[in-house]
Amino acid sequence: MSARLDGLKVFVRTFGCQMNENDSEHIVGVLAAAGAAPAGGPEDADIVIVNTCAVRQKSEEKLYSYLGRLARLRRKRPFLIGVAGCVAQVRGADLAARVPAVDLVIGPDNYLDLPEIIGRAAEAPVVRTDFGRDWREIGPEATARVTPASAFIPVMEGCDNFCAYCIVPYSRGREKFRPLGNVLAEVRSAVAAGGVEVQLLGQNVNSYRDPGSGLGLAGLLEAVAAVPGVEWIRFITSHPKNFGDDIIRVMAACPKICPALHLPVQSGSSRVLARMNRGYDREAYLALVGRLRRAVPDLLLMTDIIVGFPGETEEDFEATCGLLREVGYAGVFSFRYSPRPLTAAAAGPDDVPLEVKRRRLIALQSLQRSLQTGLLRSFVGRELRVLGSGPSPRGGGRFAGRTAGNLVVNFEAPADPSGRFVTVRVGGSGPYSLHGRAVG
Numbered sequence: 001m002s003a004r005l006d007g008l009k010v011f012v013r014t015f016g017c018q019m020n021e022n023d024s025e026h027i028v029g030v031l032a033a034a035g036a037a038p039a040g041g042p043e044d045a046d047i048v049i050v051n052t053c054a055v056r057q058k059s060e061e062k063l064y065s066y067l068g069r070l071a072r073l074r075r076k077r078p079f080l081i082g083v084a085g086c087v088a089q090v091r092g093a094d095l096a097a098r099v100p101a102v103d104l105v106i107g108p109d110n111y112l113d114l115p116e117i118i119g120r121a122a123e124a125p126v127v128r129t130d131f132g133r134d135w136r137e138i139g140p141e142a143t144a145r146v147t148p149a150s151a152f153i154p155v156m157e158g159c160d161n162f163c164a165y166c167i168v169p170y171s172r173g174r175e176k177f178r179p180l181g182n183v184l185a186e187v188r189s190a191v192a193a194g195g196v197e198v199q200l201l202g203q204n205v206n207s208y209r210d211p212g213s214g215l216g217l218a219g220l221l222e223a224v225a226a227v228p229g230v231e232w233i234r235f236i237t238s239h240p241k242n243f244g245d246d247i248i249r250v251m252a253a254c255p256k257i258c259p260a261l262h263l264p265v266q267s268g269s270s271r272v273l274a275r276m277n278r279g280y281d282r283e284a285y286l287a288l289v290g291r292l293r294r295a296v297p298d299l300l301l302m303t304d305i306i307v308g309f310p311g312e313t314e315e316d317f318e319a320t321c322g323l324l325r326e327v328g329y330a331g332v333f334s335f336r337y338s339p340r341p342l343t344a345a346a347a348g349p350d351d352v353p354l355e356v357k358r359r360r361l362i363a364l365q366s367l368q369r370s371l372q373t374g375l376l377r378s379f380v381g382r383e384l385r386v387l388g389s390g391p392s393p394r395g396g397g398r399f400a401g402r403t404a405g406n407l408v409v410n411f412e413a414p415a416d417p418s419g420r421f422v423t424v425r426v427g428g429s430g431p432y433s434l435h436g437r438a439v440g
C-alpha cells in the first residue's frame with residue numbers, strides 16, 4: 001500500500017504558467033488521495049509545497065523571498081517545506097543546500113511519489129528530480145480542479161527546441177506526449193464534473209503526436225471537439241515554427257475551437273530571432289499570421305516578447321515595435337532578458353545594459369497599451385458570449401468572465417454566472433478589459 005497522509009493539512013503555493021497551475025491541481029489531488037486535507041494557508045498547514053517557475057531570474061527570486069517568509073513562520077510552529085516545479089528540477093540538491101529550511105525538492109515528473117517522499121522527508125531532507133522517458137499519467141481522479149467549468153487538460157510536456165534563452169528543456173525535459181485515449185478520458189471526466197471549456201496544455205502543443213497512432217494536434221482537436229458537452233476548446237502554447245496548415249484548417253472548420261491563440265514571437269527582428277534559435281524569421285511569422293487570419297477572421301492573438309536579448313540593437317528593438325503595430329495583438333507579455341543556467345545564451349555576454357532594457361520594456365508596454373486600447377474599443381456596442389468566472393476582482397458587485405477570443409469582460413448580472421455562459425452587451429472598454437451588462 002502506498003504511504004498515507006491521513007489528518008495532515010497541505011497548502012500549495014503556485015508560481016508560473018498554466019502548466020504549473022495544473023500541476024498544483026495534481027499535487028493537491030495526489031495528496032488528497034493519500035488522505036491529506038487542504039489547508040487555508042501556510043499558517044494552518046502541516047506541509048507547504050511551493051510550485052515554482054524558473055523561466056526568468058525574477059520568477060526564481062520570488063521563490064527565495066517566499067521561502068524566507070516560510071522559514072520565519074516556521075519558528076513559531078513546525079511544518080514541512082517542499083519545493084516542486086521547475087526551480088526544484090534545475091537546482092535540485094543545490095537548493096536544499098542553499099536554503100536549509102527546505103525539507104524536500106521534487107521535480108515535475110515525480111508528483112505521484114509525493115506521499116511516500118513526504119513520509120521520508122519528515123526524517124531527513126529528500127531530493128527527487130528524476131525524469132522518465134514516457135508520459136506519467138496522473139488521471140482525473142487525482143486532479144483537484146480549481147476551476148471545474150474550465151478544465152486544464154495536459155497533452156504533452158517538455159520541449160525539444162532549445163531556444164537560446166530558455167530553461168524549459170532542462171526544467172521540463174524532452175517532449176513527451178500523453179496518449180490520446182487518456183486525453184479523451186480526462187475530457188469526458190471534466191465534462192461530467194461540469195466542464196464546458198477545456199484548455200489543452202503543453203510547452204509546445206503543436207508538436208503533439210499520439211504515441212500510439214501518430215495522430216497530430218489537428219486530429220486531437222477534432223477528437224476533443226467530438227466529445228459531447230465540450231463547448232470551448234483552447235490550446236496553449238503554440239510554437240510558430242510548428243503551426244501546420246492542418247491545424248489552421250481544423251480551427252477554421254470547428255466552431256468549438258476558440259478564435260484565440262497565444263503565439264509567442266519573442267522579437268520582430270529576424271537577426272535576433274536567428275540568434276535566439278527560434279526556427280522562423282519575421283517574414284515567416286507574419287505569413288503565418290496572415291494564413292491564420294484569412295482562415296479565422298475573428299482571431300485574436302497574444303504574444304510574448306523579450307527585450308534586451310544579447311546583441312539587440314535599437315534597430316532590432318524598433319523592428320519589434322513595428323511588428324506589434326503590424327499584427328495588432330490583443331495582449332502581450334513582455335520581459336527583460338535575464339540569463340538562465342544551462343542555456344546557450346547564458347554562455348555569452350548579457351550585453352544590453354539594464355537601463356536600456358528598462359527603457360525598451362517601458363516603451364514597448366506603452367505602445368502595446370495604446371494599440372490594445374484601440375482594438376478593445378472596437379468591441380463596444382457588440383453582444384458577446386462570455387464564460388463567467390466569478391466576482392470581478394474590480395469589485396462593485398460585478399462579475400468577470402472571458403470571451404471566446406479570451407478578452408476579459410467585467411459585467412453586471414442579476415445572478416452569479418460562474419461556470420455558465422452569458423451574453424454581455426459591451427458598454428465600454430479600457431486597455432485590458434471590456435465592461436458591460438448581461439442581457440437576455
Ligand code: 5AD
Pocket residue numbers: 055056057165166167264266304305306335336337338339340
Ligand atoms: N529572459 C527573459 N524572458 C524569458 N522568457 C523565457 N526565457 C526568458 C529569459 N531567459 C520569456 C519568453 C517566454 C515566456 C514564458 O518567458 O518570452 O515565451
Ligand code: SF4
Pocket residue numbers: 015016017018019020052053054055085086168171172
Ligand atoms: Fe515557468 Fe516554464 Fe516552468 Fe511553466 S514550465 S512554470 S513557464 S519555467
